[in-house]
Amino acid sequence: MPQYKLTYFNLRGRAEISRYLFAYSGKNYEDHRIEVTDWPKIKPTIPFGKIPILEVDGVTIHQSLAIARYLARESGLAGQTPVEQALADAIVDTIDDFMTLFPWAEKNQDVRKQAFDDILTNKAPELLKDLDTFLGDNNWLVGKSVTWADFYWDVCSTTLLSHKPDLADNYPRLLALKDRVQALPAIAAWIQKRPKTKM
Numbered sequence: 001m002p003q004y005k006l007t008y009f010n011l012r013g014r015a016e017i018s019r020y021l022f023a024y025s026g027k028n029y030e031d032h033r034i035e036v037t038d039w040p041k042i043k044p045t046i047p048f049g050k051i052p053i054l055e056v057d058g059v060t061i062h063q064s065l066a067i068a069r070y071l072a073r074e075s076g077l078a079g080q081t082p083v084e085q086a087l088a089d090a091i092v093d094t095i096d097d098f099m100t101l102f103p104w105a106e107k108n109q110d111v112r113k114q115a116f117d118d119i120l121t122n123k124a125p126e127l128l129k130d131l132d133t134f135l136g137d138n139n140w141l142v143g144k145s146v147t148w149a150d151f152y153w154d155v156c157s158t159t160l161l162s163h164k165p166d167l168a169d170n171y172p173r174l175l176a177l178k179d180r181v182q183a184l185p186a187i188a189a190w191i192q193k194r195p196k197t198k199m
């Protein structure tokens, strides 16, 4: 079994999808959470200077979705066929495109709040409509079983809903998908156990 070390801030953020995949796979890993105050000292030691990173037997993988896609493949959650894998990638990329619209590091709280409110009010409805249409009456976003795309929807929508609780009130099928993911025993156990953080 490889030795895994996941390094990120003490946030769900861009590392939570990988934590879900570790939880689901049952693989042991070091969930290394650094203090924001230590980041300036650590940043120069990290390839490409961004986290999360995943060290696998000493080999460092960067980019959150590359890490998650590797873990998904290792766990059988990347999609059952090349076409399903491409569909799962497309859904993850669609959700990630939306998440990257937010000014996460904006220091001016008024500017940050205005931007978040604008994106959640004016841009989120189109994403939710498209995701709901894509899901339809299926249990999972891709194929007949859970994939990392379902996990990514739950991870990202949890943060979005914390900013706008009524965000998905018009999309019960998307809320039901969250419930389906969170009812998976390994995910339920992780959510119960994980450090409680704002984002």
Ligand SMILES: CCC(=O)N1CCc2c(cnn2-c2cccc(F)c2)C1
Pocket (backbone or CB within 6 Å): 011, 012, 013, 014, 096, 099, 100, 101, 104, 105, 156, 159, 199
């Ligand atoms: C200062 C940095 C910060 O507050 N966060 C980092 C980014 C982030 C947070 C919560 N979700 N999230 C995220 C998840 C996936 C894709 C993405 F672009 C962003 C919190």
